[in-house]
Amino acid sequence: xxxxxxxEGRGAPPTLIVxxxxxxxxxxxxxxxxxxxxxxxxxxxxxAEALDEHGDLEVDLLVxxxxxxDPEAFASIASVATRRxxxxxxxxxxxxxxxxxxxxxxxxxxxxxxxxxxxxxxxDAVRRTLAGERVIAPSIAIQLASAGRxxxxxxxxxxxxxxxxxLRLASDGMTNDxxxxxxxxxxxxxxxxxxxxxxxxxxxxxxxxxxRALRLGLIS
Numbered sequence: 001x002x003x004x005x006x007x008e009g010r011g012a013p014p015t016l017i018v019x020x021x022x023x024x025x026x027x028x029x030x031x032x033x034x035x036x037x038x039x040x041x042x043x044x045x046x047x048a049e050a051l052d053e054h055g056d057l058e059v060d061l062l063v064x065x066x067x068x069x070d071p072e073a074f075a076s077i078a079s080v081a082t083r084r085x086x087x088x089x090x091x092x093x094x095x096x097x098x099x100x101x102x103x104x105x106x107x108x109x110x111x112x113x114x115x116x117x118x119x120x121x122x123x124d125a126v127r128r129t130l131a132g133e134r135v136i137a138p139s140i141a142i143q144l145a146s147a148g149r150x151x152x153x154x155x156x157x158x159x160x161x162x163x164x165x166x167l168r169l170a171s172d173g174m175t176n177d178x179x180x181x182x183x184x185x186x187x188x189x190x191x192x193x194x195x196x197x198x199x200x201x202x203x204x205x206x207x208x209x210x211x212r213a214l215r216l217g218l219i220s
Contacts, residue, residue, distance in 0.1 A: 013037060014130055015058065017051070019044045019076075020065030025115075029065055029092065032119045033126065045072065048079035059087060061130055065115075066093040066104075071215075074107040078218045081108025085161055090129050092117070101140050106201065107218070108158045111135035159200055159218060166193040168219050171210040 015037050020026035021044045030038040039059055042050045044066075051057075062080065066073045077089060090111040091104055101112050111129040113122060114137045125135040159167070169179045176194070180187045194206060203209045213219045 014060035015039045016061050016063055017059050018063045019047050021045055025065050029063060032122055044076050047076045048083055062087055062089045064091045066091050068094045074103050077109060078107040088129050096140055106158060113137045163193050163197050166190055167197050167213055170206050171219055
């Protein structure tokens with residue numbers, strides 16, 4: 001695992017974006033990720049809008065630093081995820097609980113590490129995330145295992161673009177039939193997508209789903 005060649009099997013090395021609201025830690029992350037090229041370093045706040053200004057920039061992975069007690073962090077990540085659905089995200093947090101991990105996954109985070117992670121393990125997590133794996137900090141994985149759910153994020157999955165479209169319209173108070181007409185799909189499909197949203201957000205009804213999605217920044 002340690003010392004893995006991050007460019008192995010690729011025609012060109014992957015390109016990363018590093019985002020963190022703390023300039024020193026942002027620069028530190030970029031340094032630790034060498035020899036991978038970091039295309040740009042940006043604050044986490046307003047990240048989605050900043051990326052819009054670099055719309056032609058081809059990036060393989062977003063690496064995000066998340067500080068403690070920062071409820072806006074996952075909202076920023078969710079805004080990016082809705083714009084660039086295919087862009088994998090690796091979050092590096094100061095500390096985290098299983099609950100925060102679940103919210104991170106809902107927001108669109110693929111891998112979740114702690115800032116105490118050694119540099120070689122961070123680089124290995126980058127390689128594995130680029131390969132489509134989900135990497136979770138061992139301390140959080142232990143918590144998941146003790147909860148009877150080893151090796152996953154509690155079954156939570158990120159909402160699809162189609163589910164987000166339905167949720168946004170539901171937040172406007174539209175009925176299933178009205179949503180179906182707006183999106184050009186069947187009412188049964190709308191119902192199926194709403195049920196999927198409820199399951200992923202682990203809430204009992206549409207009102208609770210809208211409230212949680214607003215808190216996470218999935219919709220506005």
